[in-house]
Amino acid sequence: MTKPxxxxxxxxxxxxxxxxxKTTAALxxxxxxxxxxxxxxxxxxxxxxxxxxxxxxxxxKLGVPIExxxxxxxxxxxxxxxxxxxxxxxxxxxxxxxxxxxxxxxxLDEIMYPLAFGWIDLxxxxxxxxxxxxNVHVVLTGRGAPxxxxxxxxxxxxxxxxxxxxxxxxxxxxxxxx
Amino acid sequence: MTKPxxxxxxxxxxxxxxxxxKTTAALxxxxxxxxxxxxxxxxxxxxxxxxxxxxxxxxxKLGVPIExxxxxxxxxxxxxxxxxxxxxxxxxxxxxxxxxxxxxxxxLDEIMYPLAFGWIDLxxxxxxxxxxxxNVHVVLTGRGAPxxxxxxxxxxxxxxxxxxxxxxxxxxxxxxxx
Numbered sequence: 001m002t003k004p005x006x007x008x009x010x011x012x013x014x015x016x017x018x019x020x021x022k023t024t025a026a027l028x029x030x031x032x033x034x035x036x037x038x039x040x041x042x043x044x045x046x047x048x049x050x051x052x053x054x055x056x057x058x059x060x061k062l063g064v065p066i067e068x069x070x071x072x073x074x075x076x077x078x079x080x081x082x083x084x085x086x087x088x089x090x091x092x093x094x095x096x097x098x099x100x101x102x103x104x105x106x107x108l109d110e111i112m113y114p115l116a117f118g119w120i121d122l123x124x125x126x127x128x129x130x131x132x133x134x135n136v137h138v139v140l141t142g143r144g145a146p147x148x149x150x151x152x153x154x155x156x157x158x159x160x161x162x163x164x165x166x167x168x169x170x171x172x173x174x175x176x177x178x
Numbered sequence: 179m180t181k182p183x184x185x186x187x188x189x190x191x192x193x194x195x196x197x198x199x200k201t202t203a204a205l206x207x208x209x210x211x212x213x214x215x216x217x218x219x220x221x222x223x224x225x226x227x228x229x230x231x232x233x234x235x236x237x238x239k240l241g242v243p244i245e246x247x248x249x250x251x252x253x254x255x256x257x258x259x260x261x262x263x264x265x266x267x268x269x270x271x272x273x274x275x276x277x278x279x280x281x282x283x284x285x286l287d288e289i290m291y292p293l294a295f296g297w298i299d300l301x302x303x304x305x306x307x308x309x310x311x312x313n314v315h316v317v318l319t320g321r322g323a324p325x326x327x328x329x330x331x332x333x334x335x336x337x338x339x340x341x342x343x344x345x346x347x348x349x350x351x352x353x354x355x356x
Contacts, residue, residue, distance in 0.1 A: 022199075
């Protein structure tokens with residue numbers, strides 16, 4: 001596989017694993033990129049288009065586009081064909097954003113779910129990554145990153161759950177987990 | 179060990195391990211907290227007080243205090259006593275911020291280093307965490323989180339390096355890693 005060359009070059013980063021911090025780490029990268037004057041853009045495959053968690057409010061203020069592409073909890077949906085269609089339409093939008101070169105950093109949050117369900121095609125995702133403009137960074141998050149994606153990516157971190165507040169009966173805290 | 183009770187309660191989160199994304203995930207939490215109107219504050223034990231990476235520039239714009247408490251690469255320093263003193267003075271400032279209740283979220287970035295070096299005392303850190311006001315969230319990052327801290331924390335994630343761009347000879351990219 002060929003990769004973009006040059007001193008400033010876009011990286012492909014993967015945050016995977018069953019622990020907390022995958023989406024959050026992607027948000028941190030967005031903040032860092034903003035501080036350097038980069039233009040980040042975020043697509044969230046498993047969030048509803050009208051999601052308004054803490055990060056959405058903050059990013060709106062910062063002028064960072066963040067788009068929910070799903071219908072909320074798609075994996076529990078009784079209308080899987082609708083979920084699949086939403087994911088495919090969302091992927092087309094995200095792929096265009098990566099290919100356009102208009103964005104220095106594109107976050108594909110929770111893209112591993114639609115990949116695992118076969119709603120979007122891994123080979124197509126890899127092709128969009130390979131063909132992207134040299135300077136474009138792409139971050140992909142979600143449990144169960146496919147082997148071929150791990151192989152292609154520049155940096156891969158597995159967020160491993162050591163322990164989680166939920167397991168001790170503590171409900172999700174606003175501002176920390178949503 | 180007693181923990182604060184009540185519906186809204188501060189969590190202790192630990193991001194540890196040798197992978198990328200620990201500090202970045204903490205920054206993402208800051209962004210999320212901001213979106214909920216919380217007041218976050220960041221202490222960075224291994225960053226120089228005049229550090230100006232991407233995150234510093236972005237956080238300054240957002241009005242989030244971020245303080246470097248170290249002298250840069252302290253672990254390579256030839257004046258370890260000076261590094262130890264800086265860490266201890268920094269810890270006193272951070273401990274006051276946690277205890278004050280003036281901040282909803284306090285990030286103790288890379289605190290595992292001074293803990294490992296014995297520059298600051300683990301029991302003292304645990305005591306400050308235990309005694310903190312009920313609503314205060316604290317995030318601690320760095321490799322090699324001590325067992326007693328993992329035990330006390332509500333949520334612990336190990337960021338495991340699967341692969342890293344450095345290893346393939348790709349230099350750190352501005353806006354992504356600093």
